[in-house]
Amino acid sequence: MNRILIAEDEFRIASFLEKGLRANGFTTVVAPDAPEALAMAQSNDFDLLILDLGLPGKDGLQVLEELRGQGEQLPIIILTARDDISDKVAGLEGGADDYMTKPFRFEELLARVRLQLRKSHLPKGKEETVLMVGNVMLDLRTRRVRVNGELVELSAREFTLTEILLRHRGQVMSREQLLNHVWGYDYDPGSNIVDVYIGYLRKKLGGKLIETVRGMGYRFQA
Ligand code: CA
Secondary structure: OOOOEEOOOOOOHHHHHHHHHHHHOOOOEEEEEEEHHHHHOOOOOEEEEEEEOOOOOOOOOHHHHHHOOOOOOOOOEEEEEEHHHHHHHHHOOOOOOEEEEEEHHHHHHHHHHHHHHHHOOOOOOOOOOOOEEEEEEOOOOOOEEEEEEEEEOOOOOHHHHHHHHHHHOEEOOOHHHHHHHHHOOOOOOOOOOHHHHHHHHHHHHHHOOOOEEEEEEOOOOO
8 A cells, every 4th residue: 555646847856755655665657648647546455645736737636626526536646836824724624634845854754645545545554663773772653772781862863863774774875865865855955964963873873874875875784
């Protein structure tokens, strides 16, 4: 139960969403306009719809209205640049399950997607609540980290970075992937912020856990 339909006409945002969601184990399809979004959302091939409002062909609110009018139960998260409260109210009253405004951070969207899938039809117990690798334990519900049983204070960013590295333990994660996941698509790709944060994590979690793979990125020891 992890197929996500992305109704989005802006290529850059659509591909950013696809990349991030796929890296987290989801299957994605992009519908670049309203008619396609409608047809695909009715196909029963998806578990969740991320819906832009400014779509070619029809307004996203109309897409929402038609889907709910037909009794379509698919969880829908509106993702839009419109931050007007009246749009938000219209979206939620029109049957959207959640409403997020652009610019957005991928980590937040991912959390909301997971929440909706849990609420709808993801079987209980499917979602991990604790990640353990070696002597590091991440509690995803309380967002607390323990190393050798000792609580370690991490900022929200440090926690998310640790979570992503742990989820992909044993794999090399590029700086770009980490930037996209933790800082969002509008972050300067030339920034060294990833390296700076890896430095913080090494200090807090222990120096040997995160390996530098030259020219490629970072890898959390499996
Ligand atoms: Ca749009």
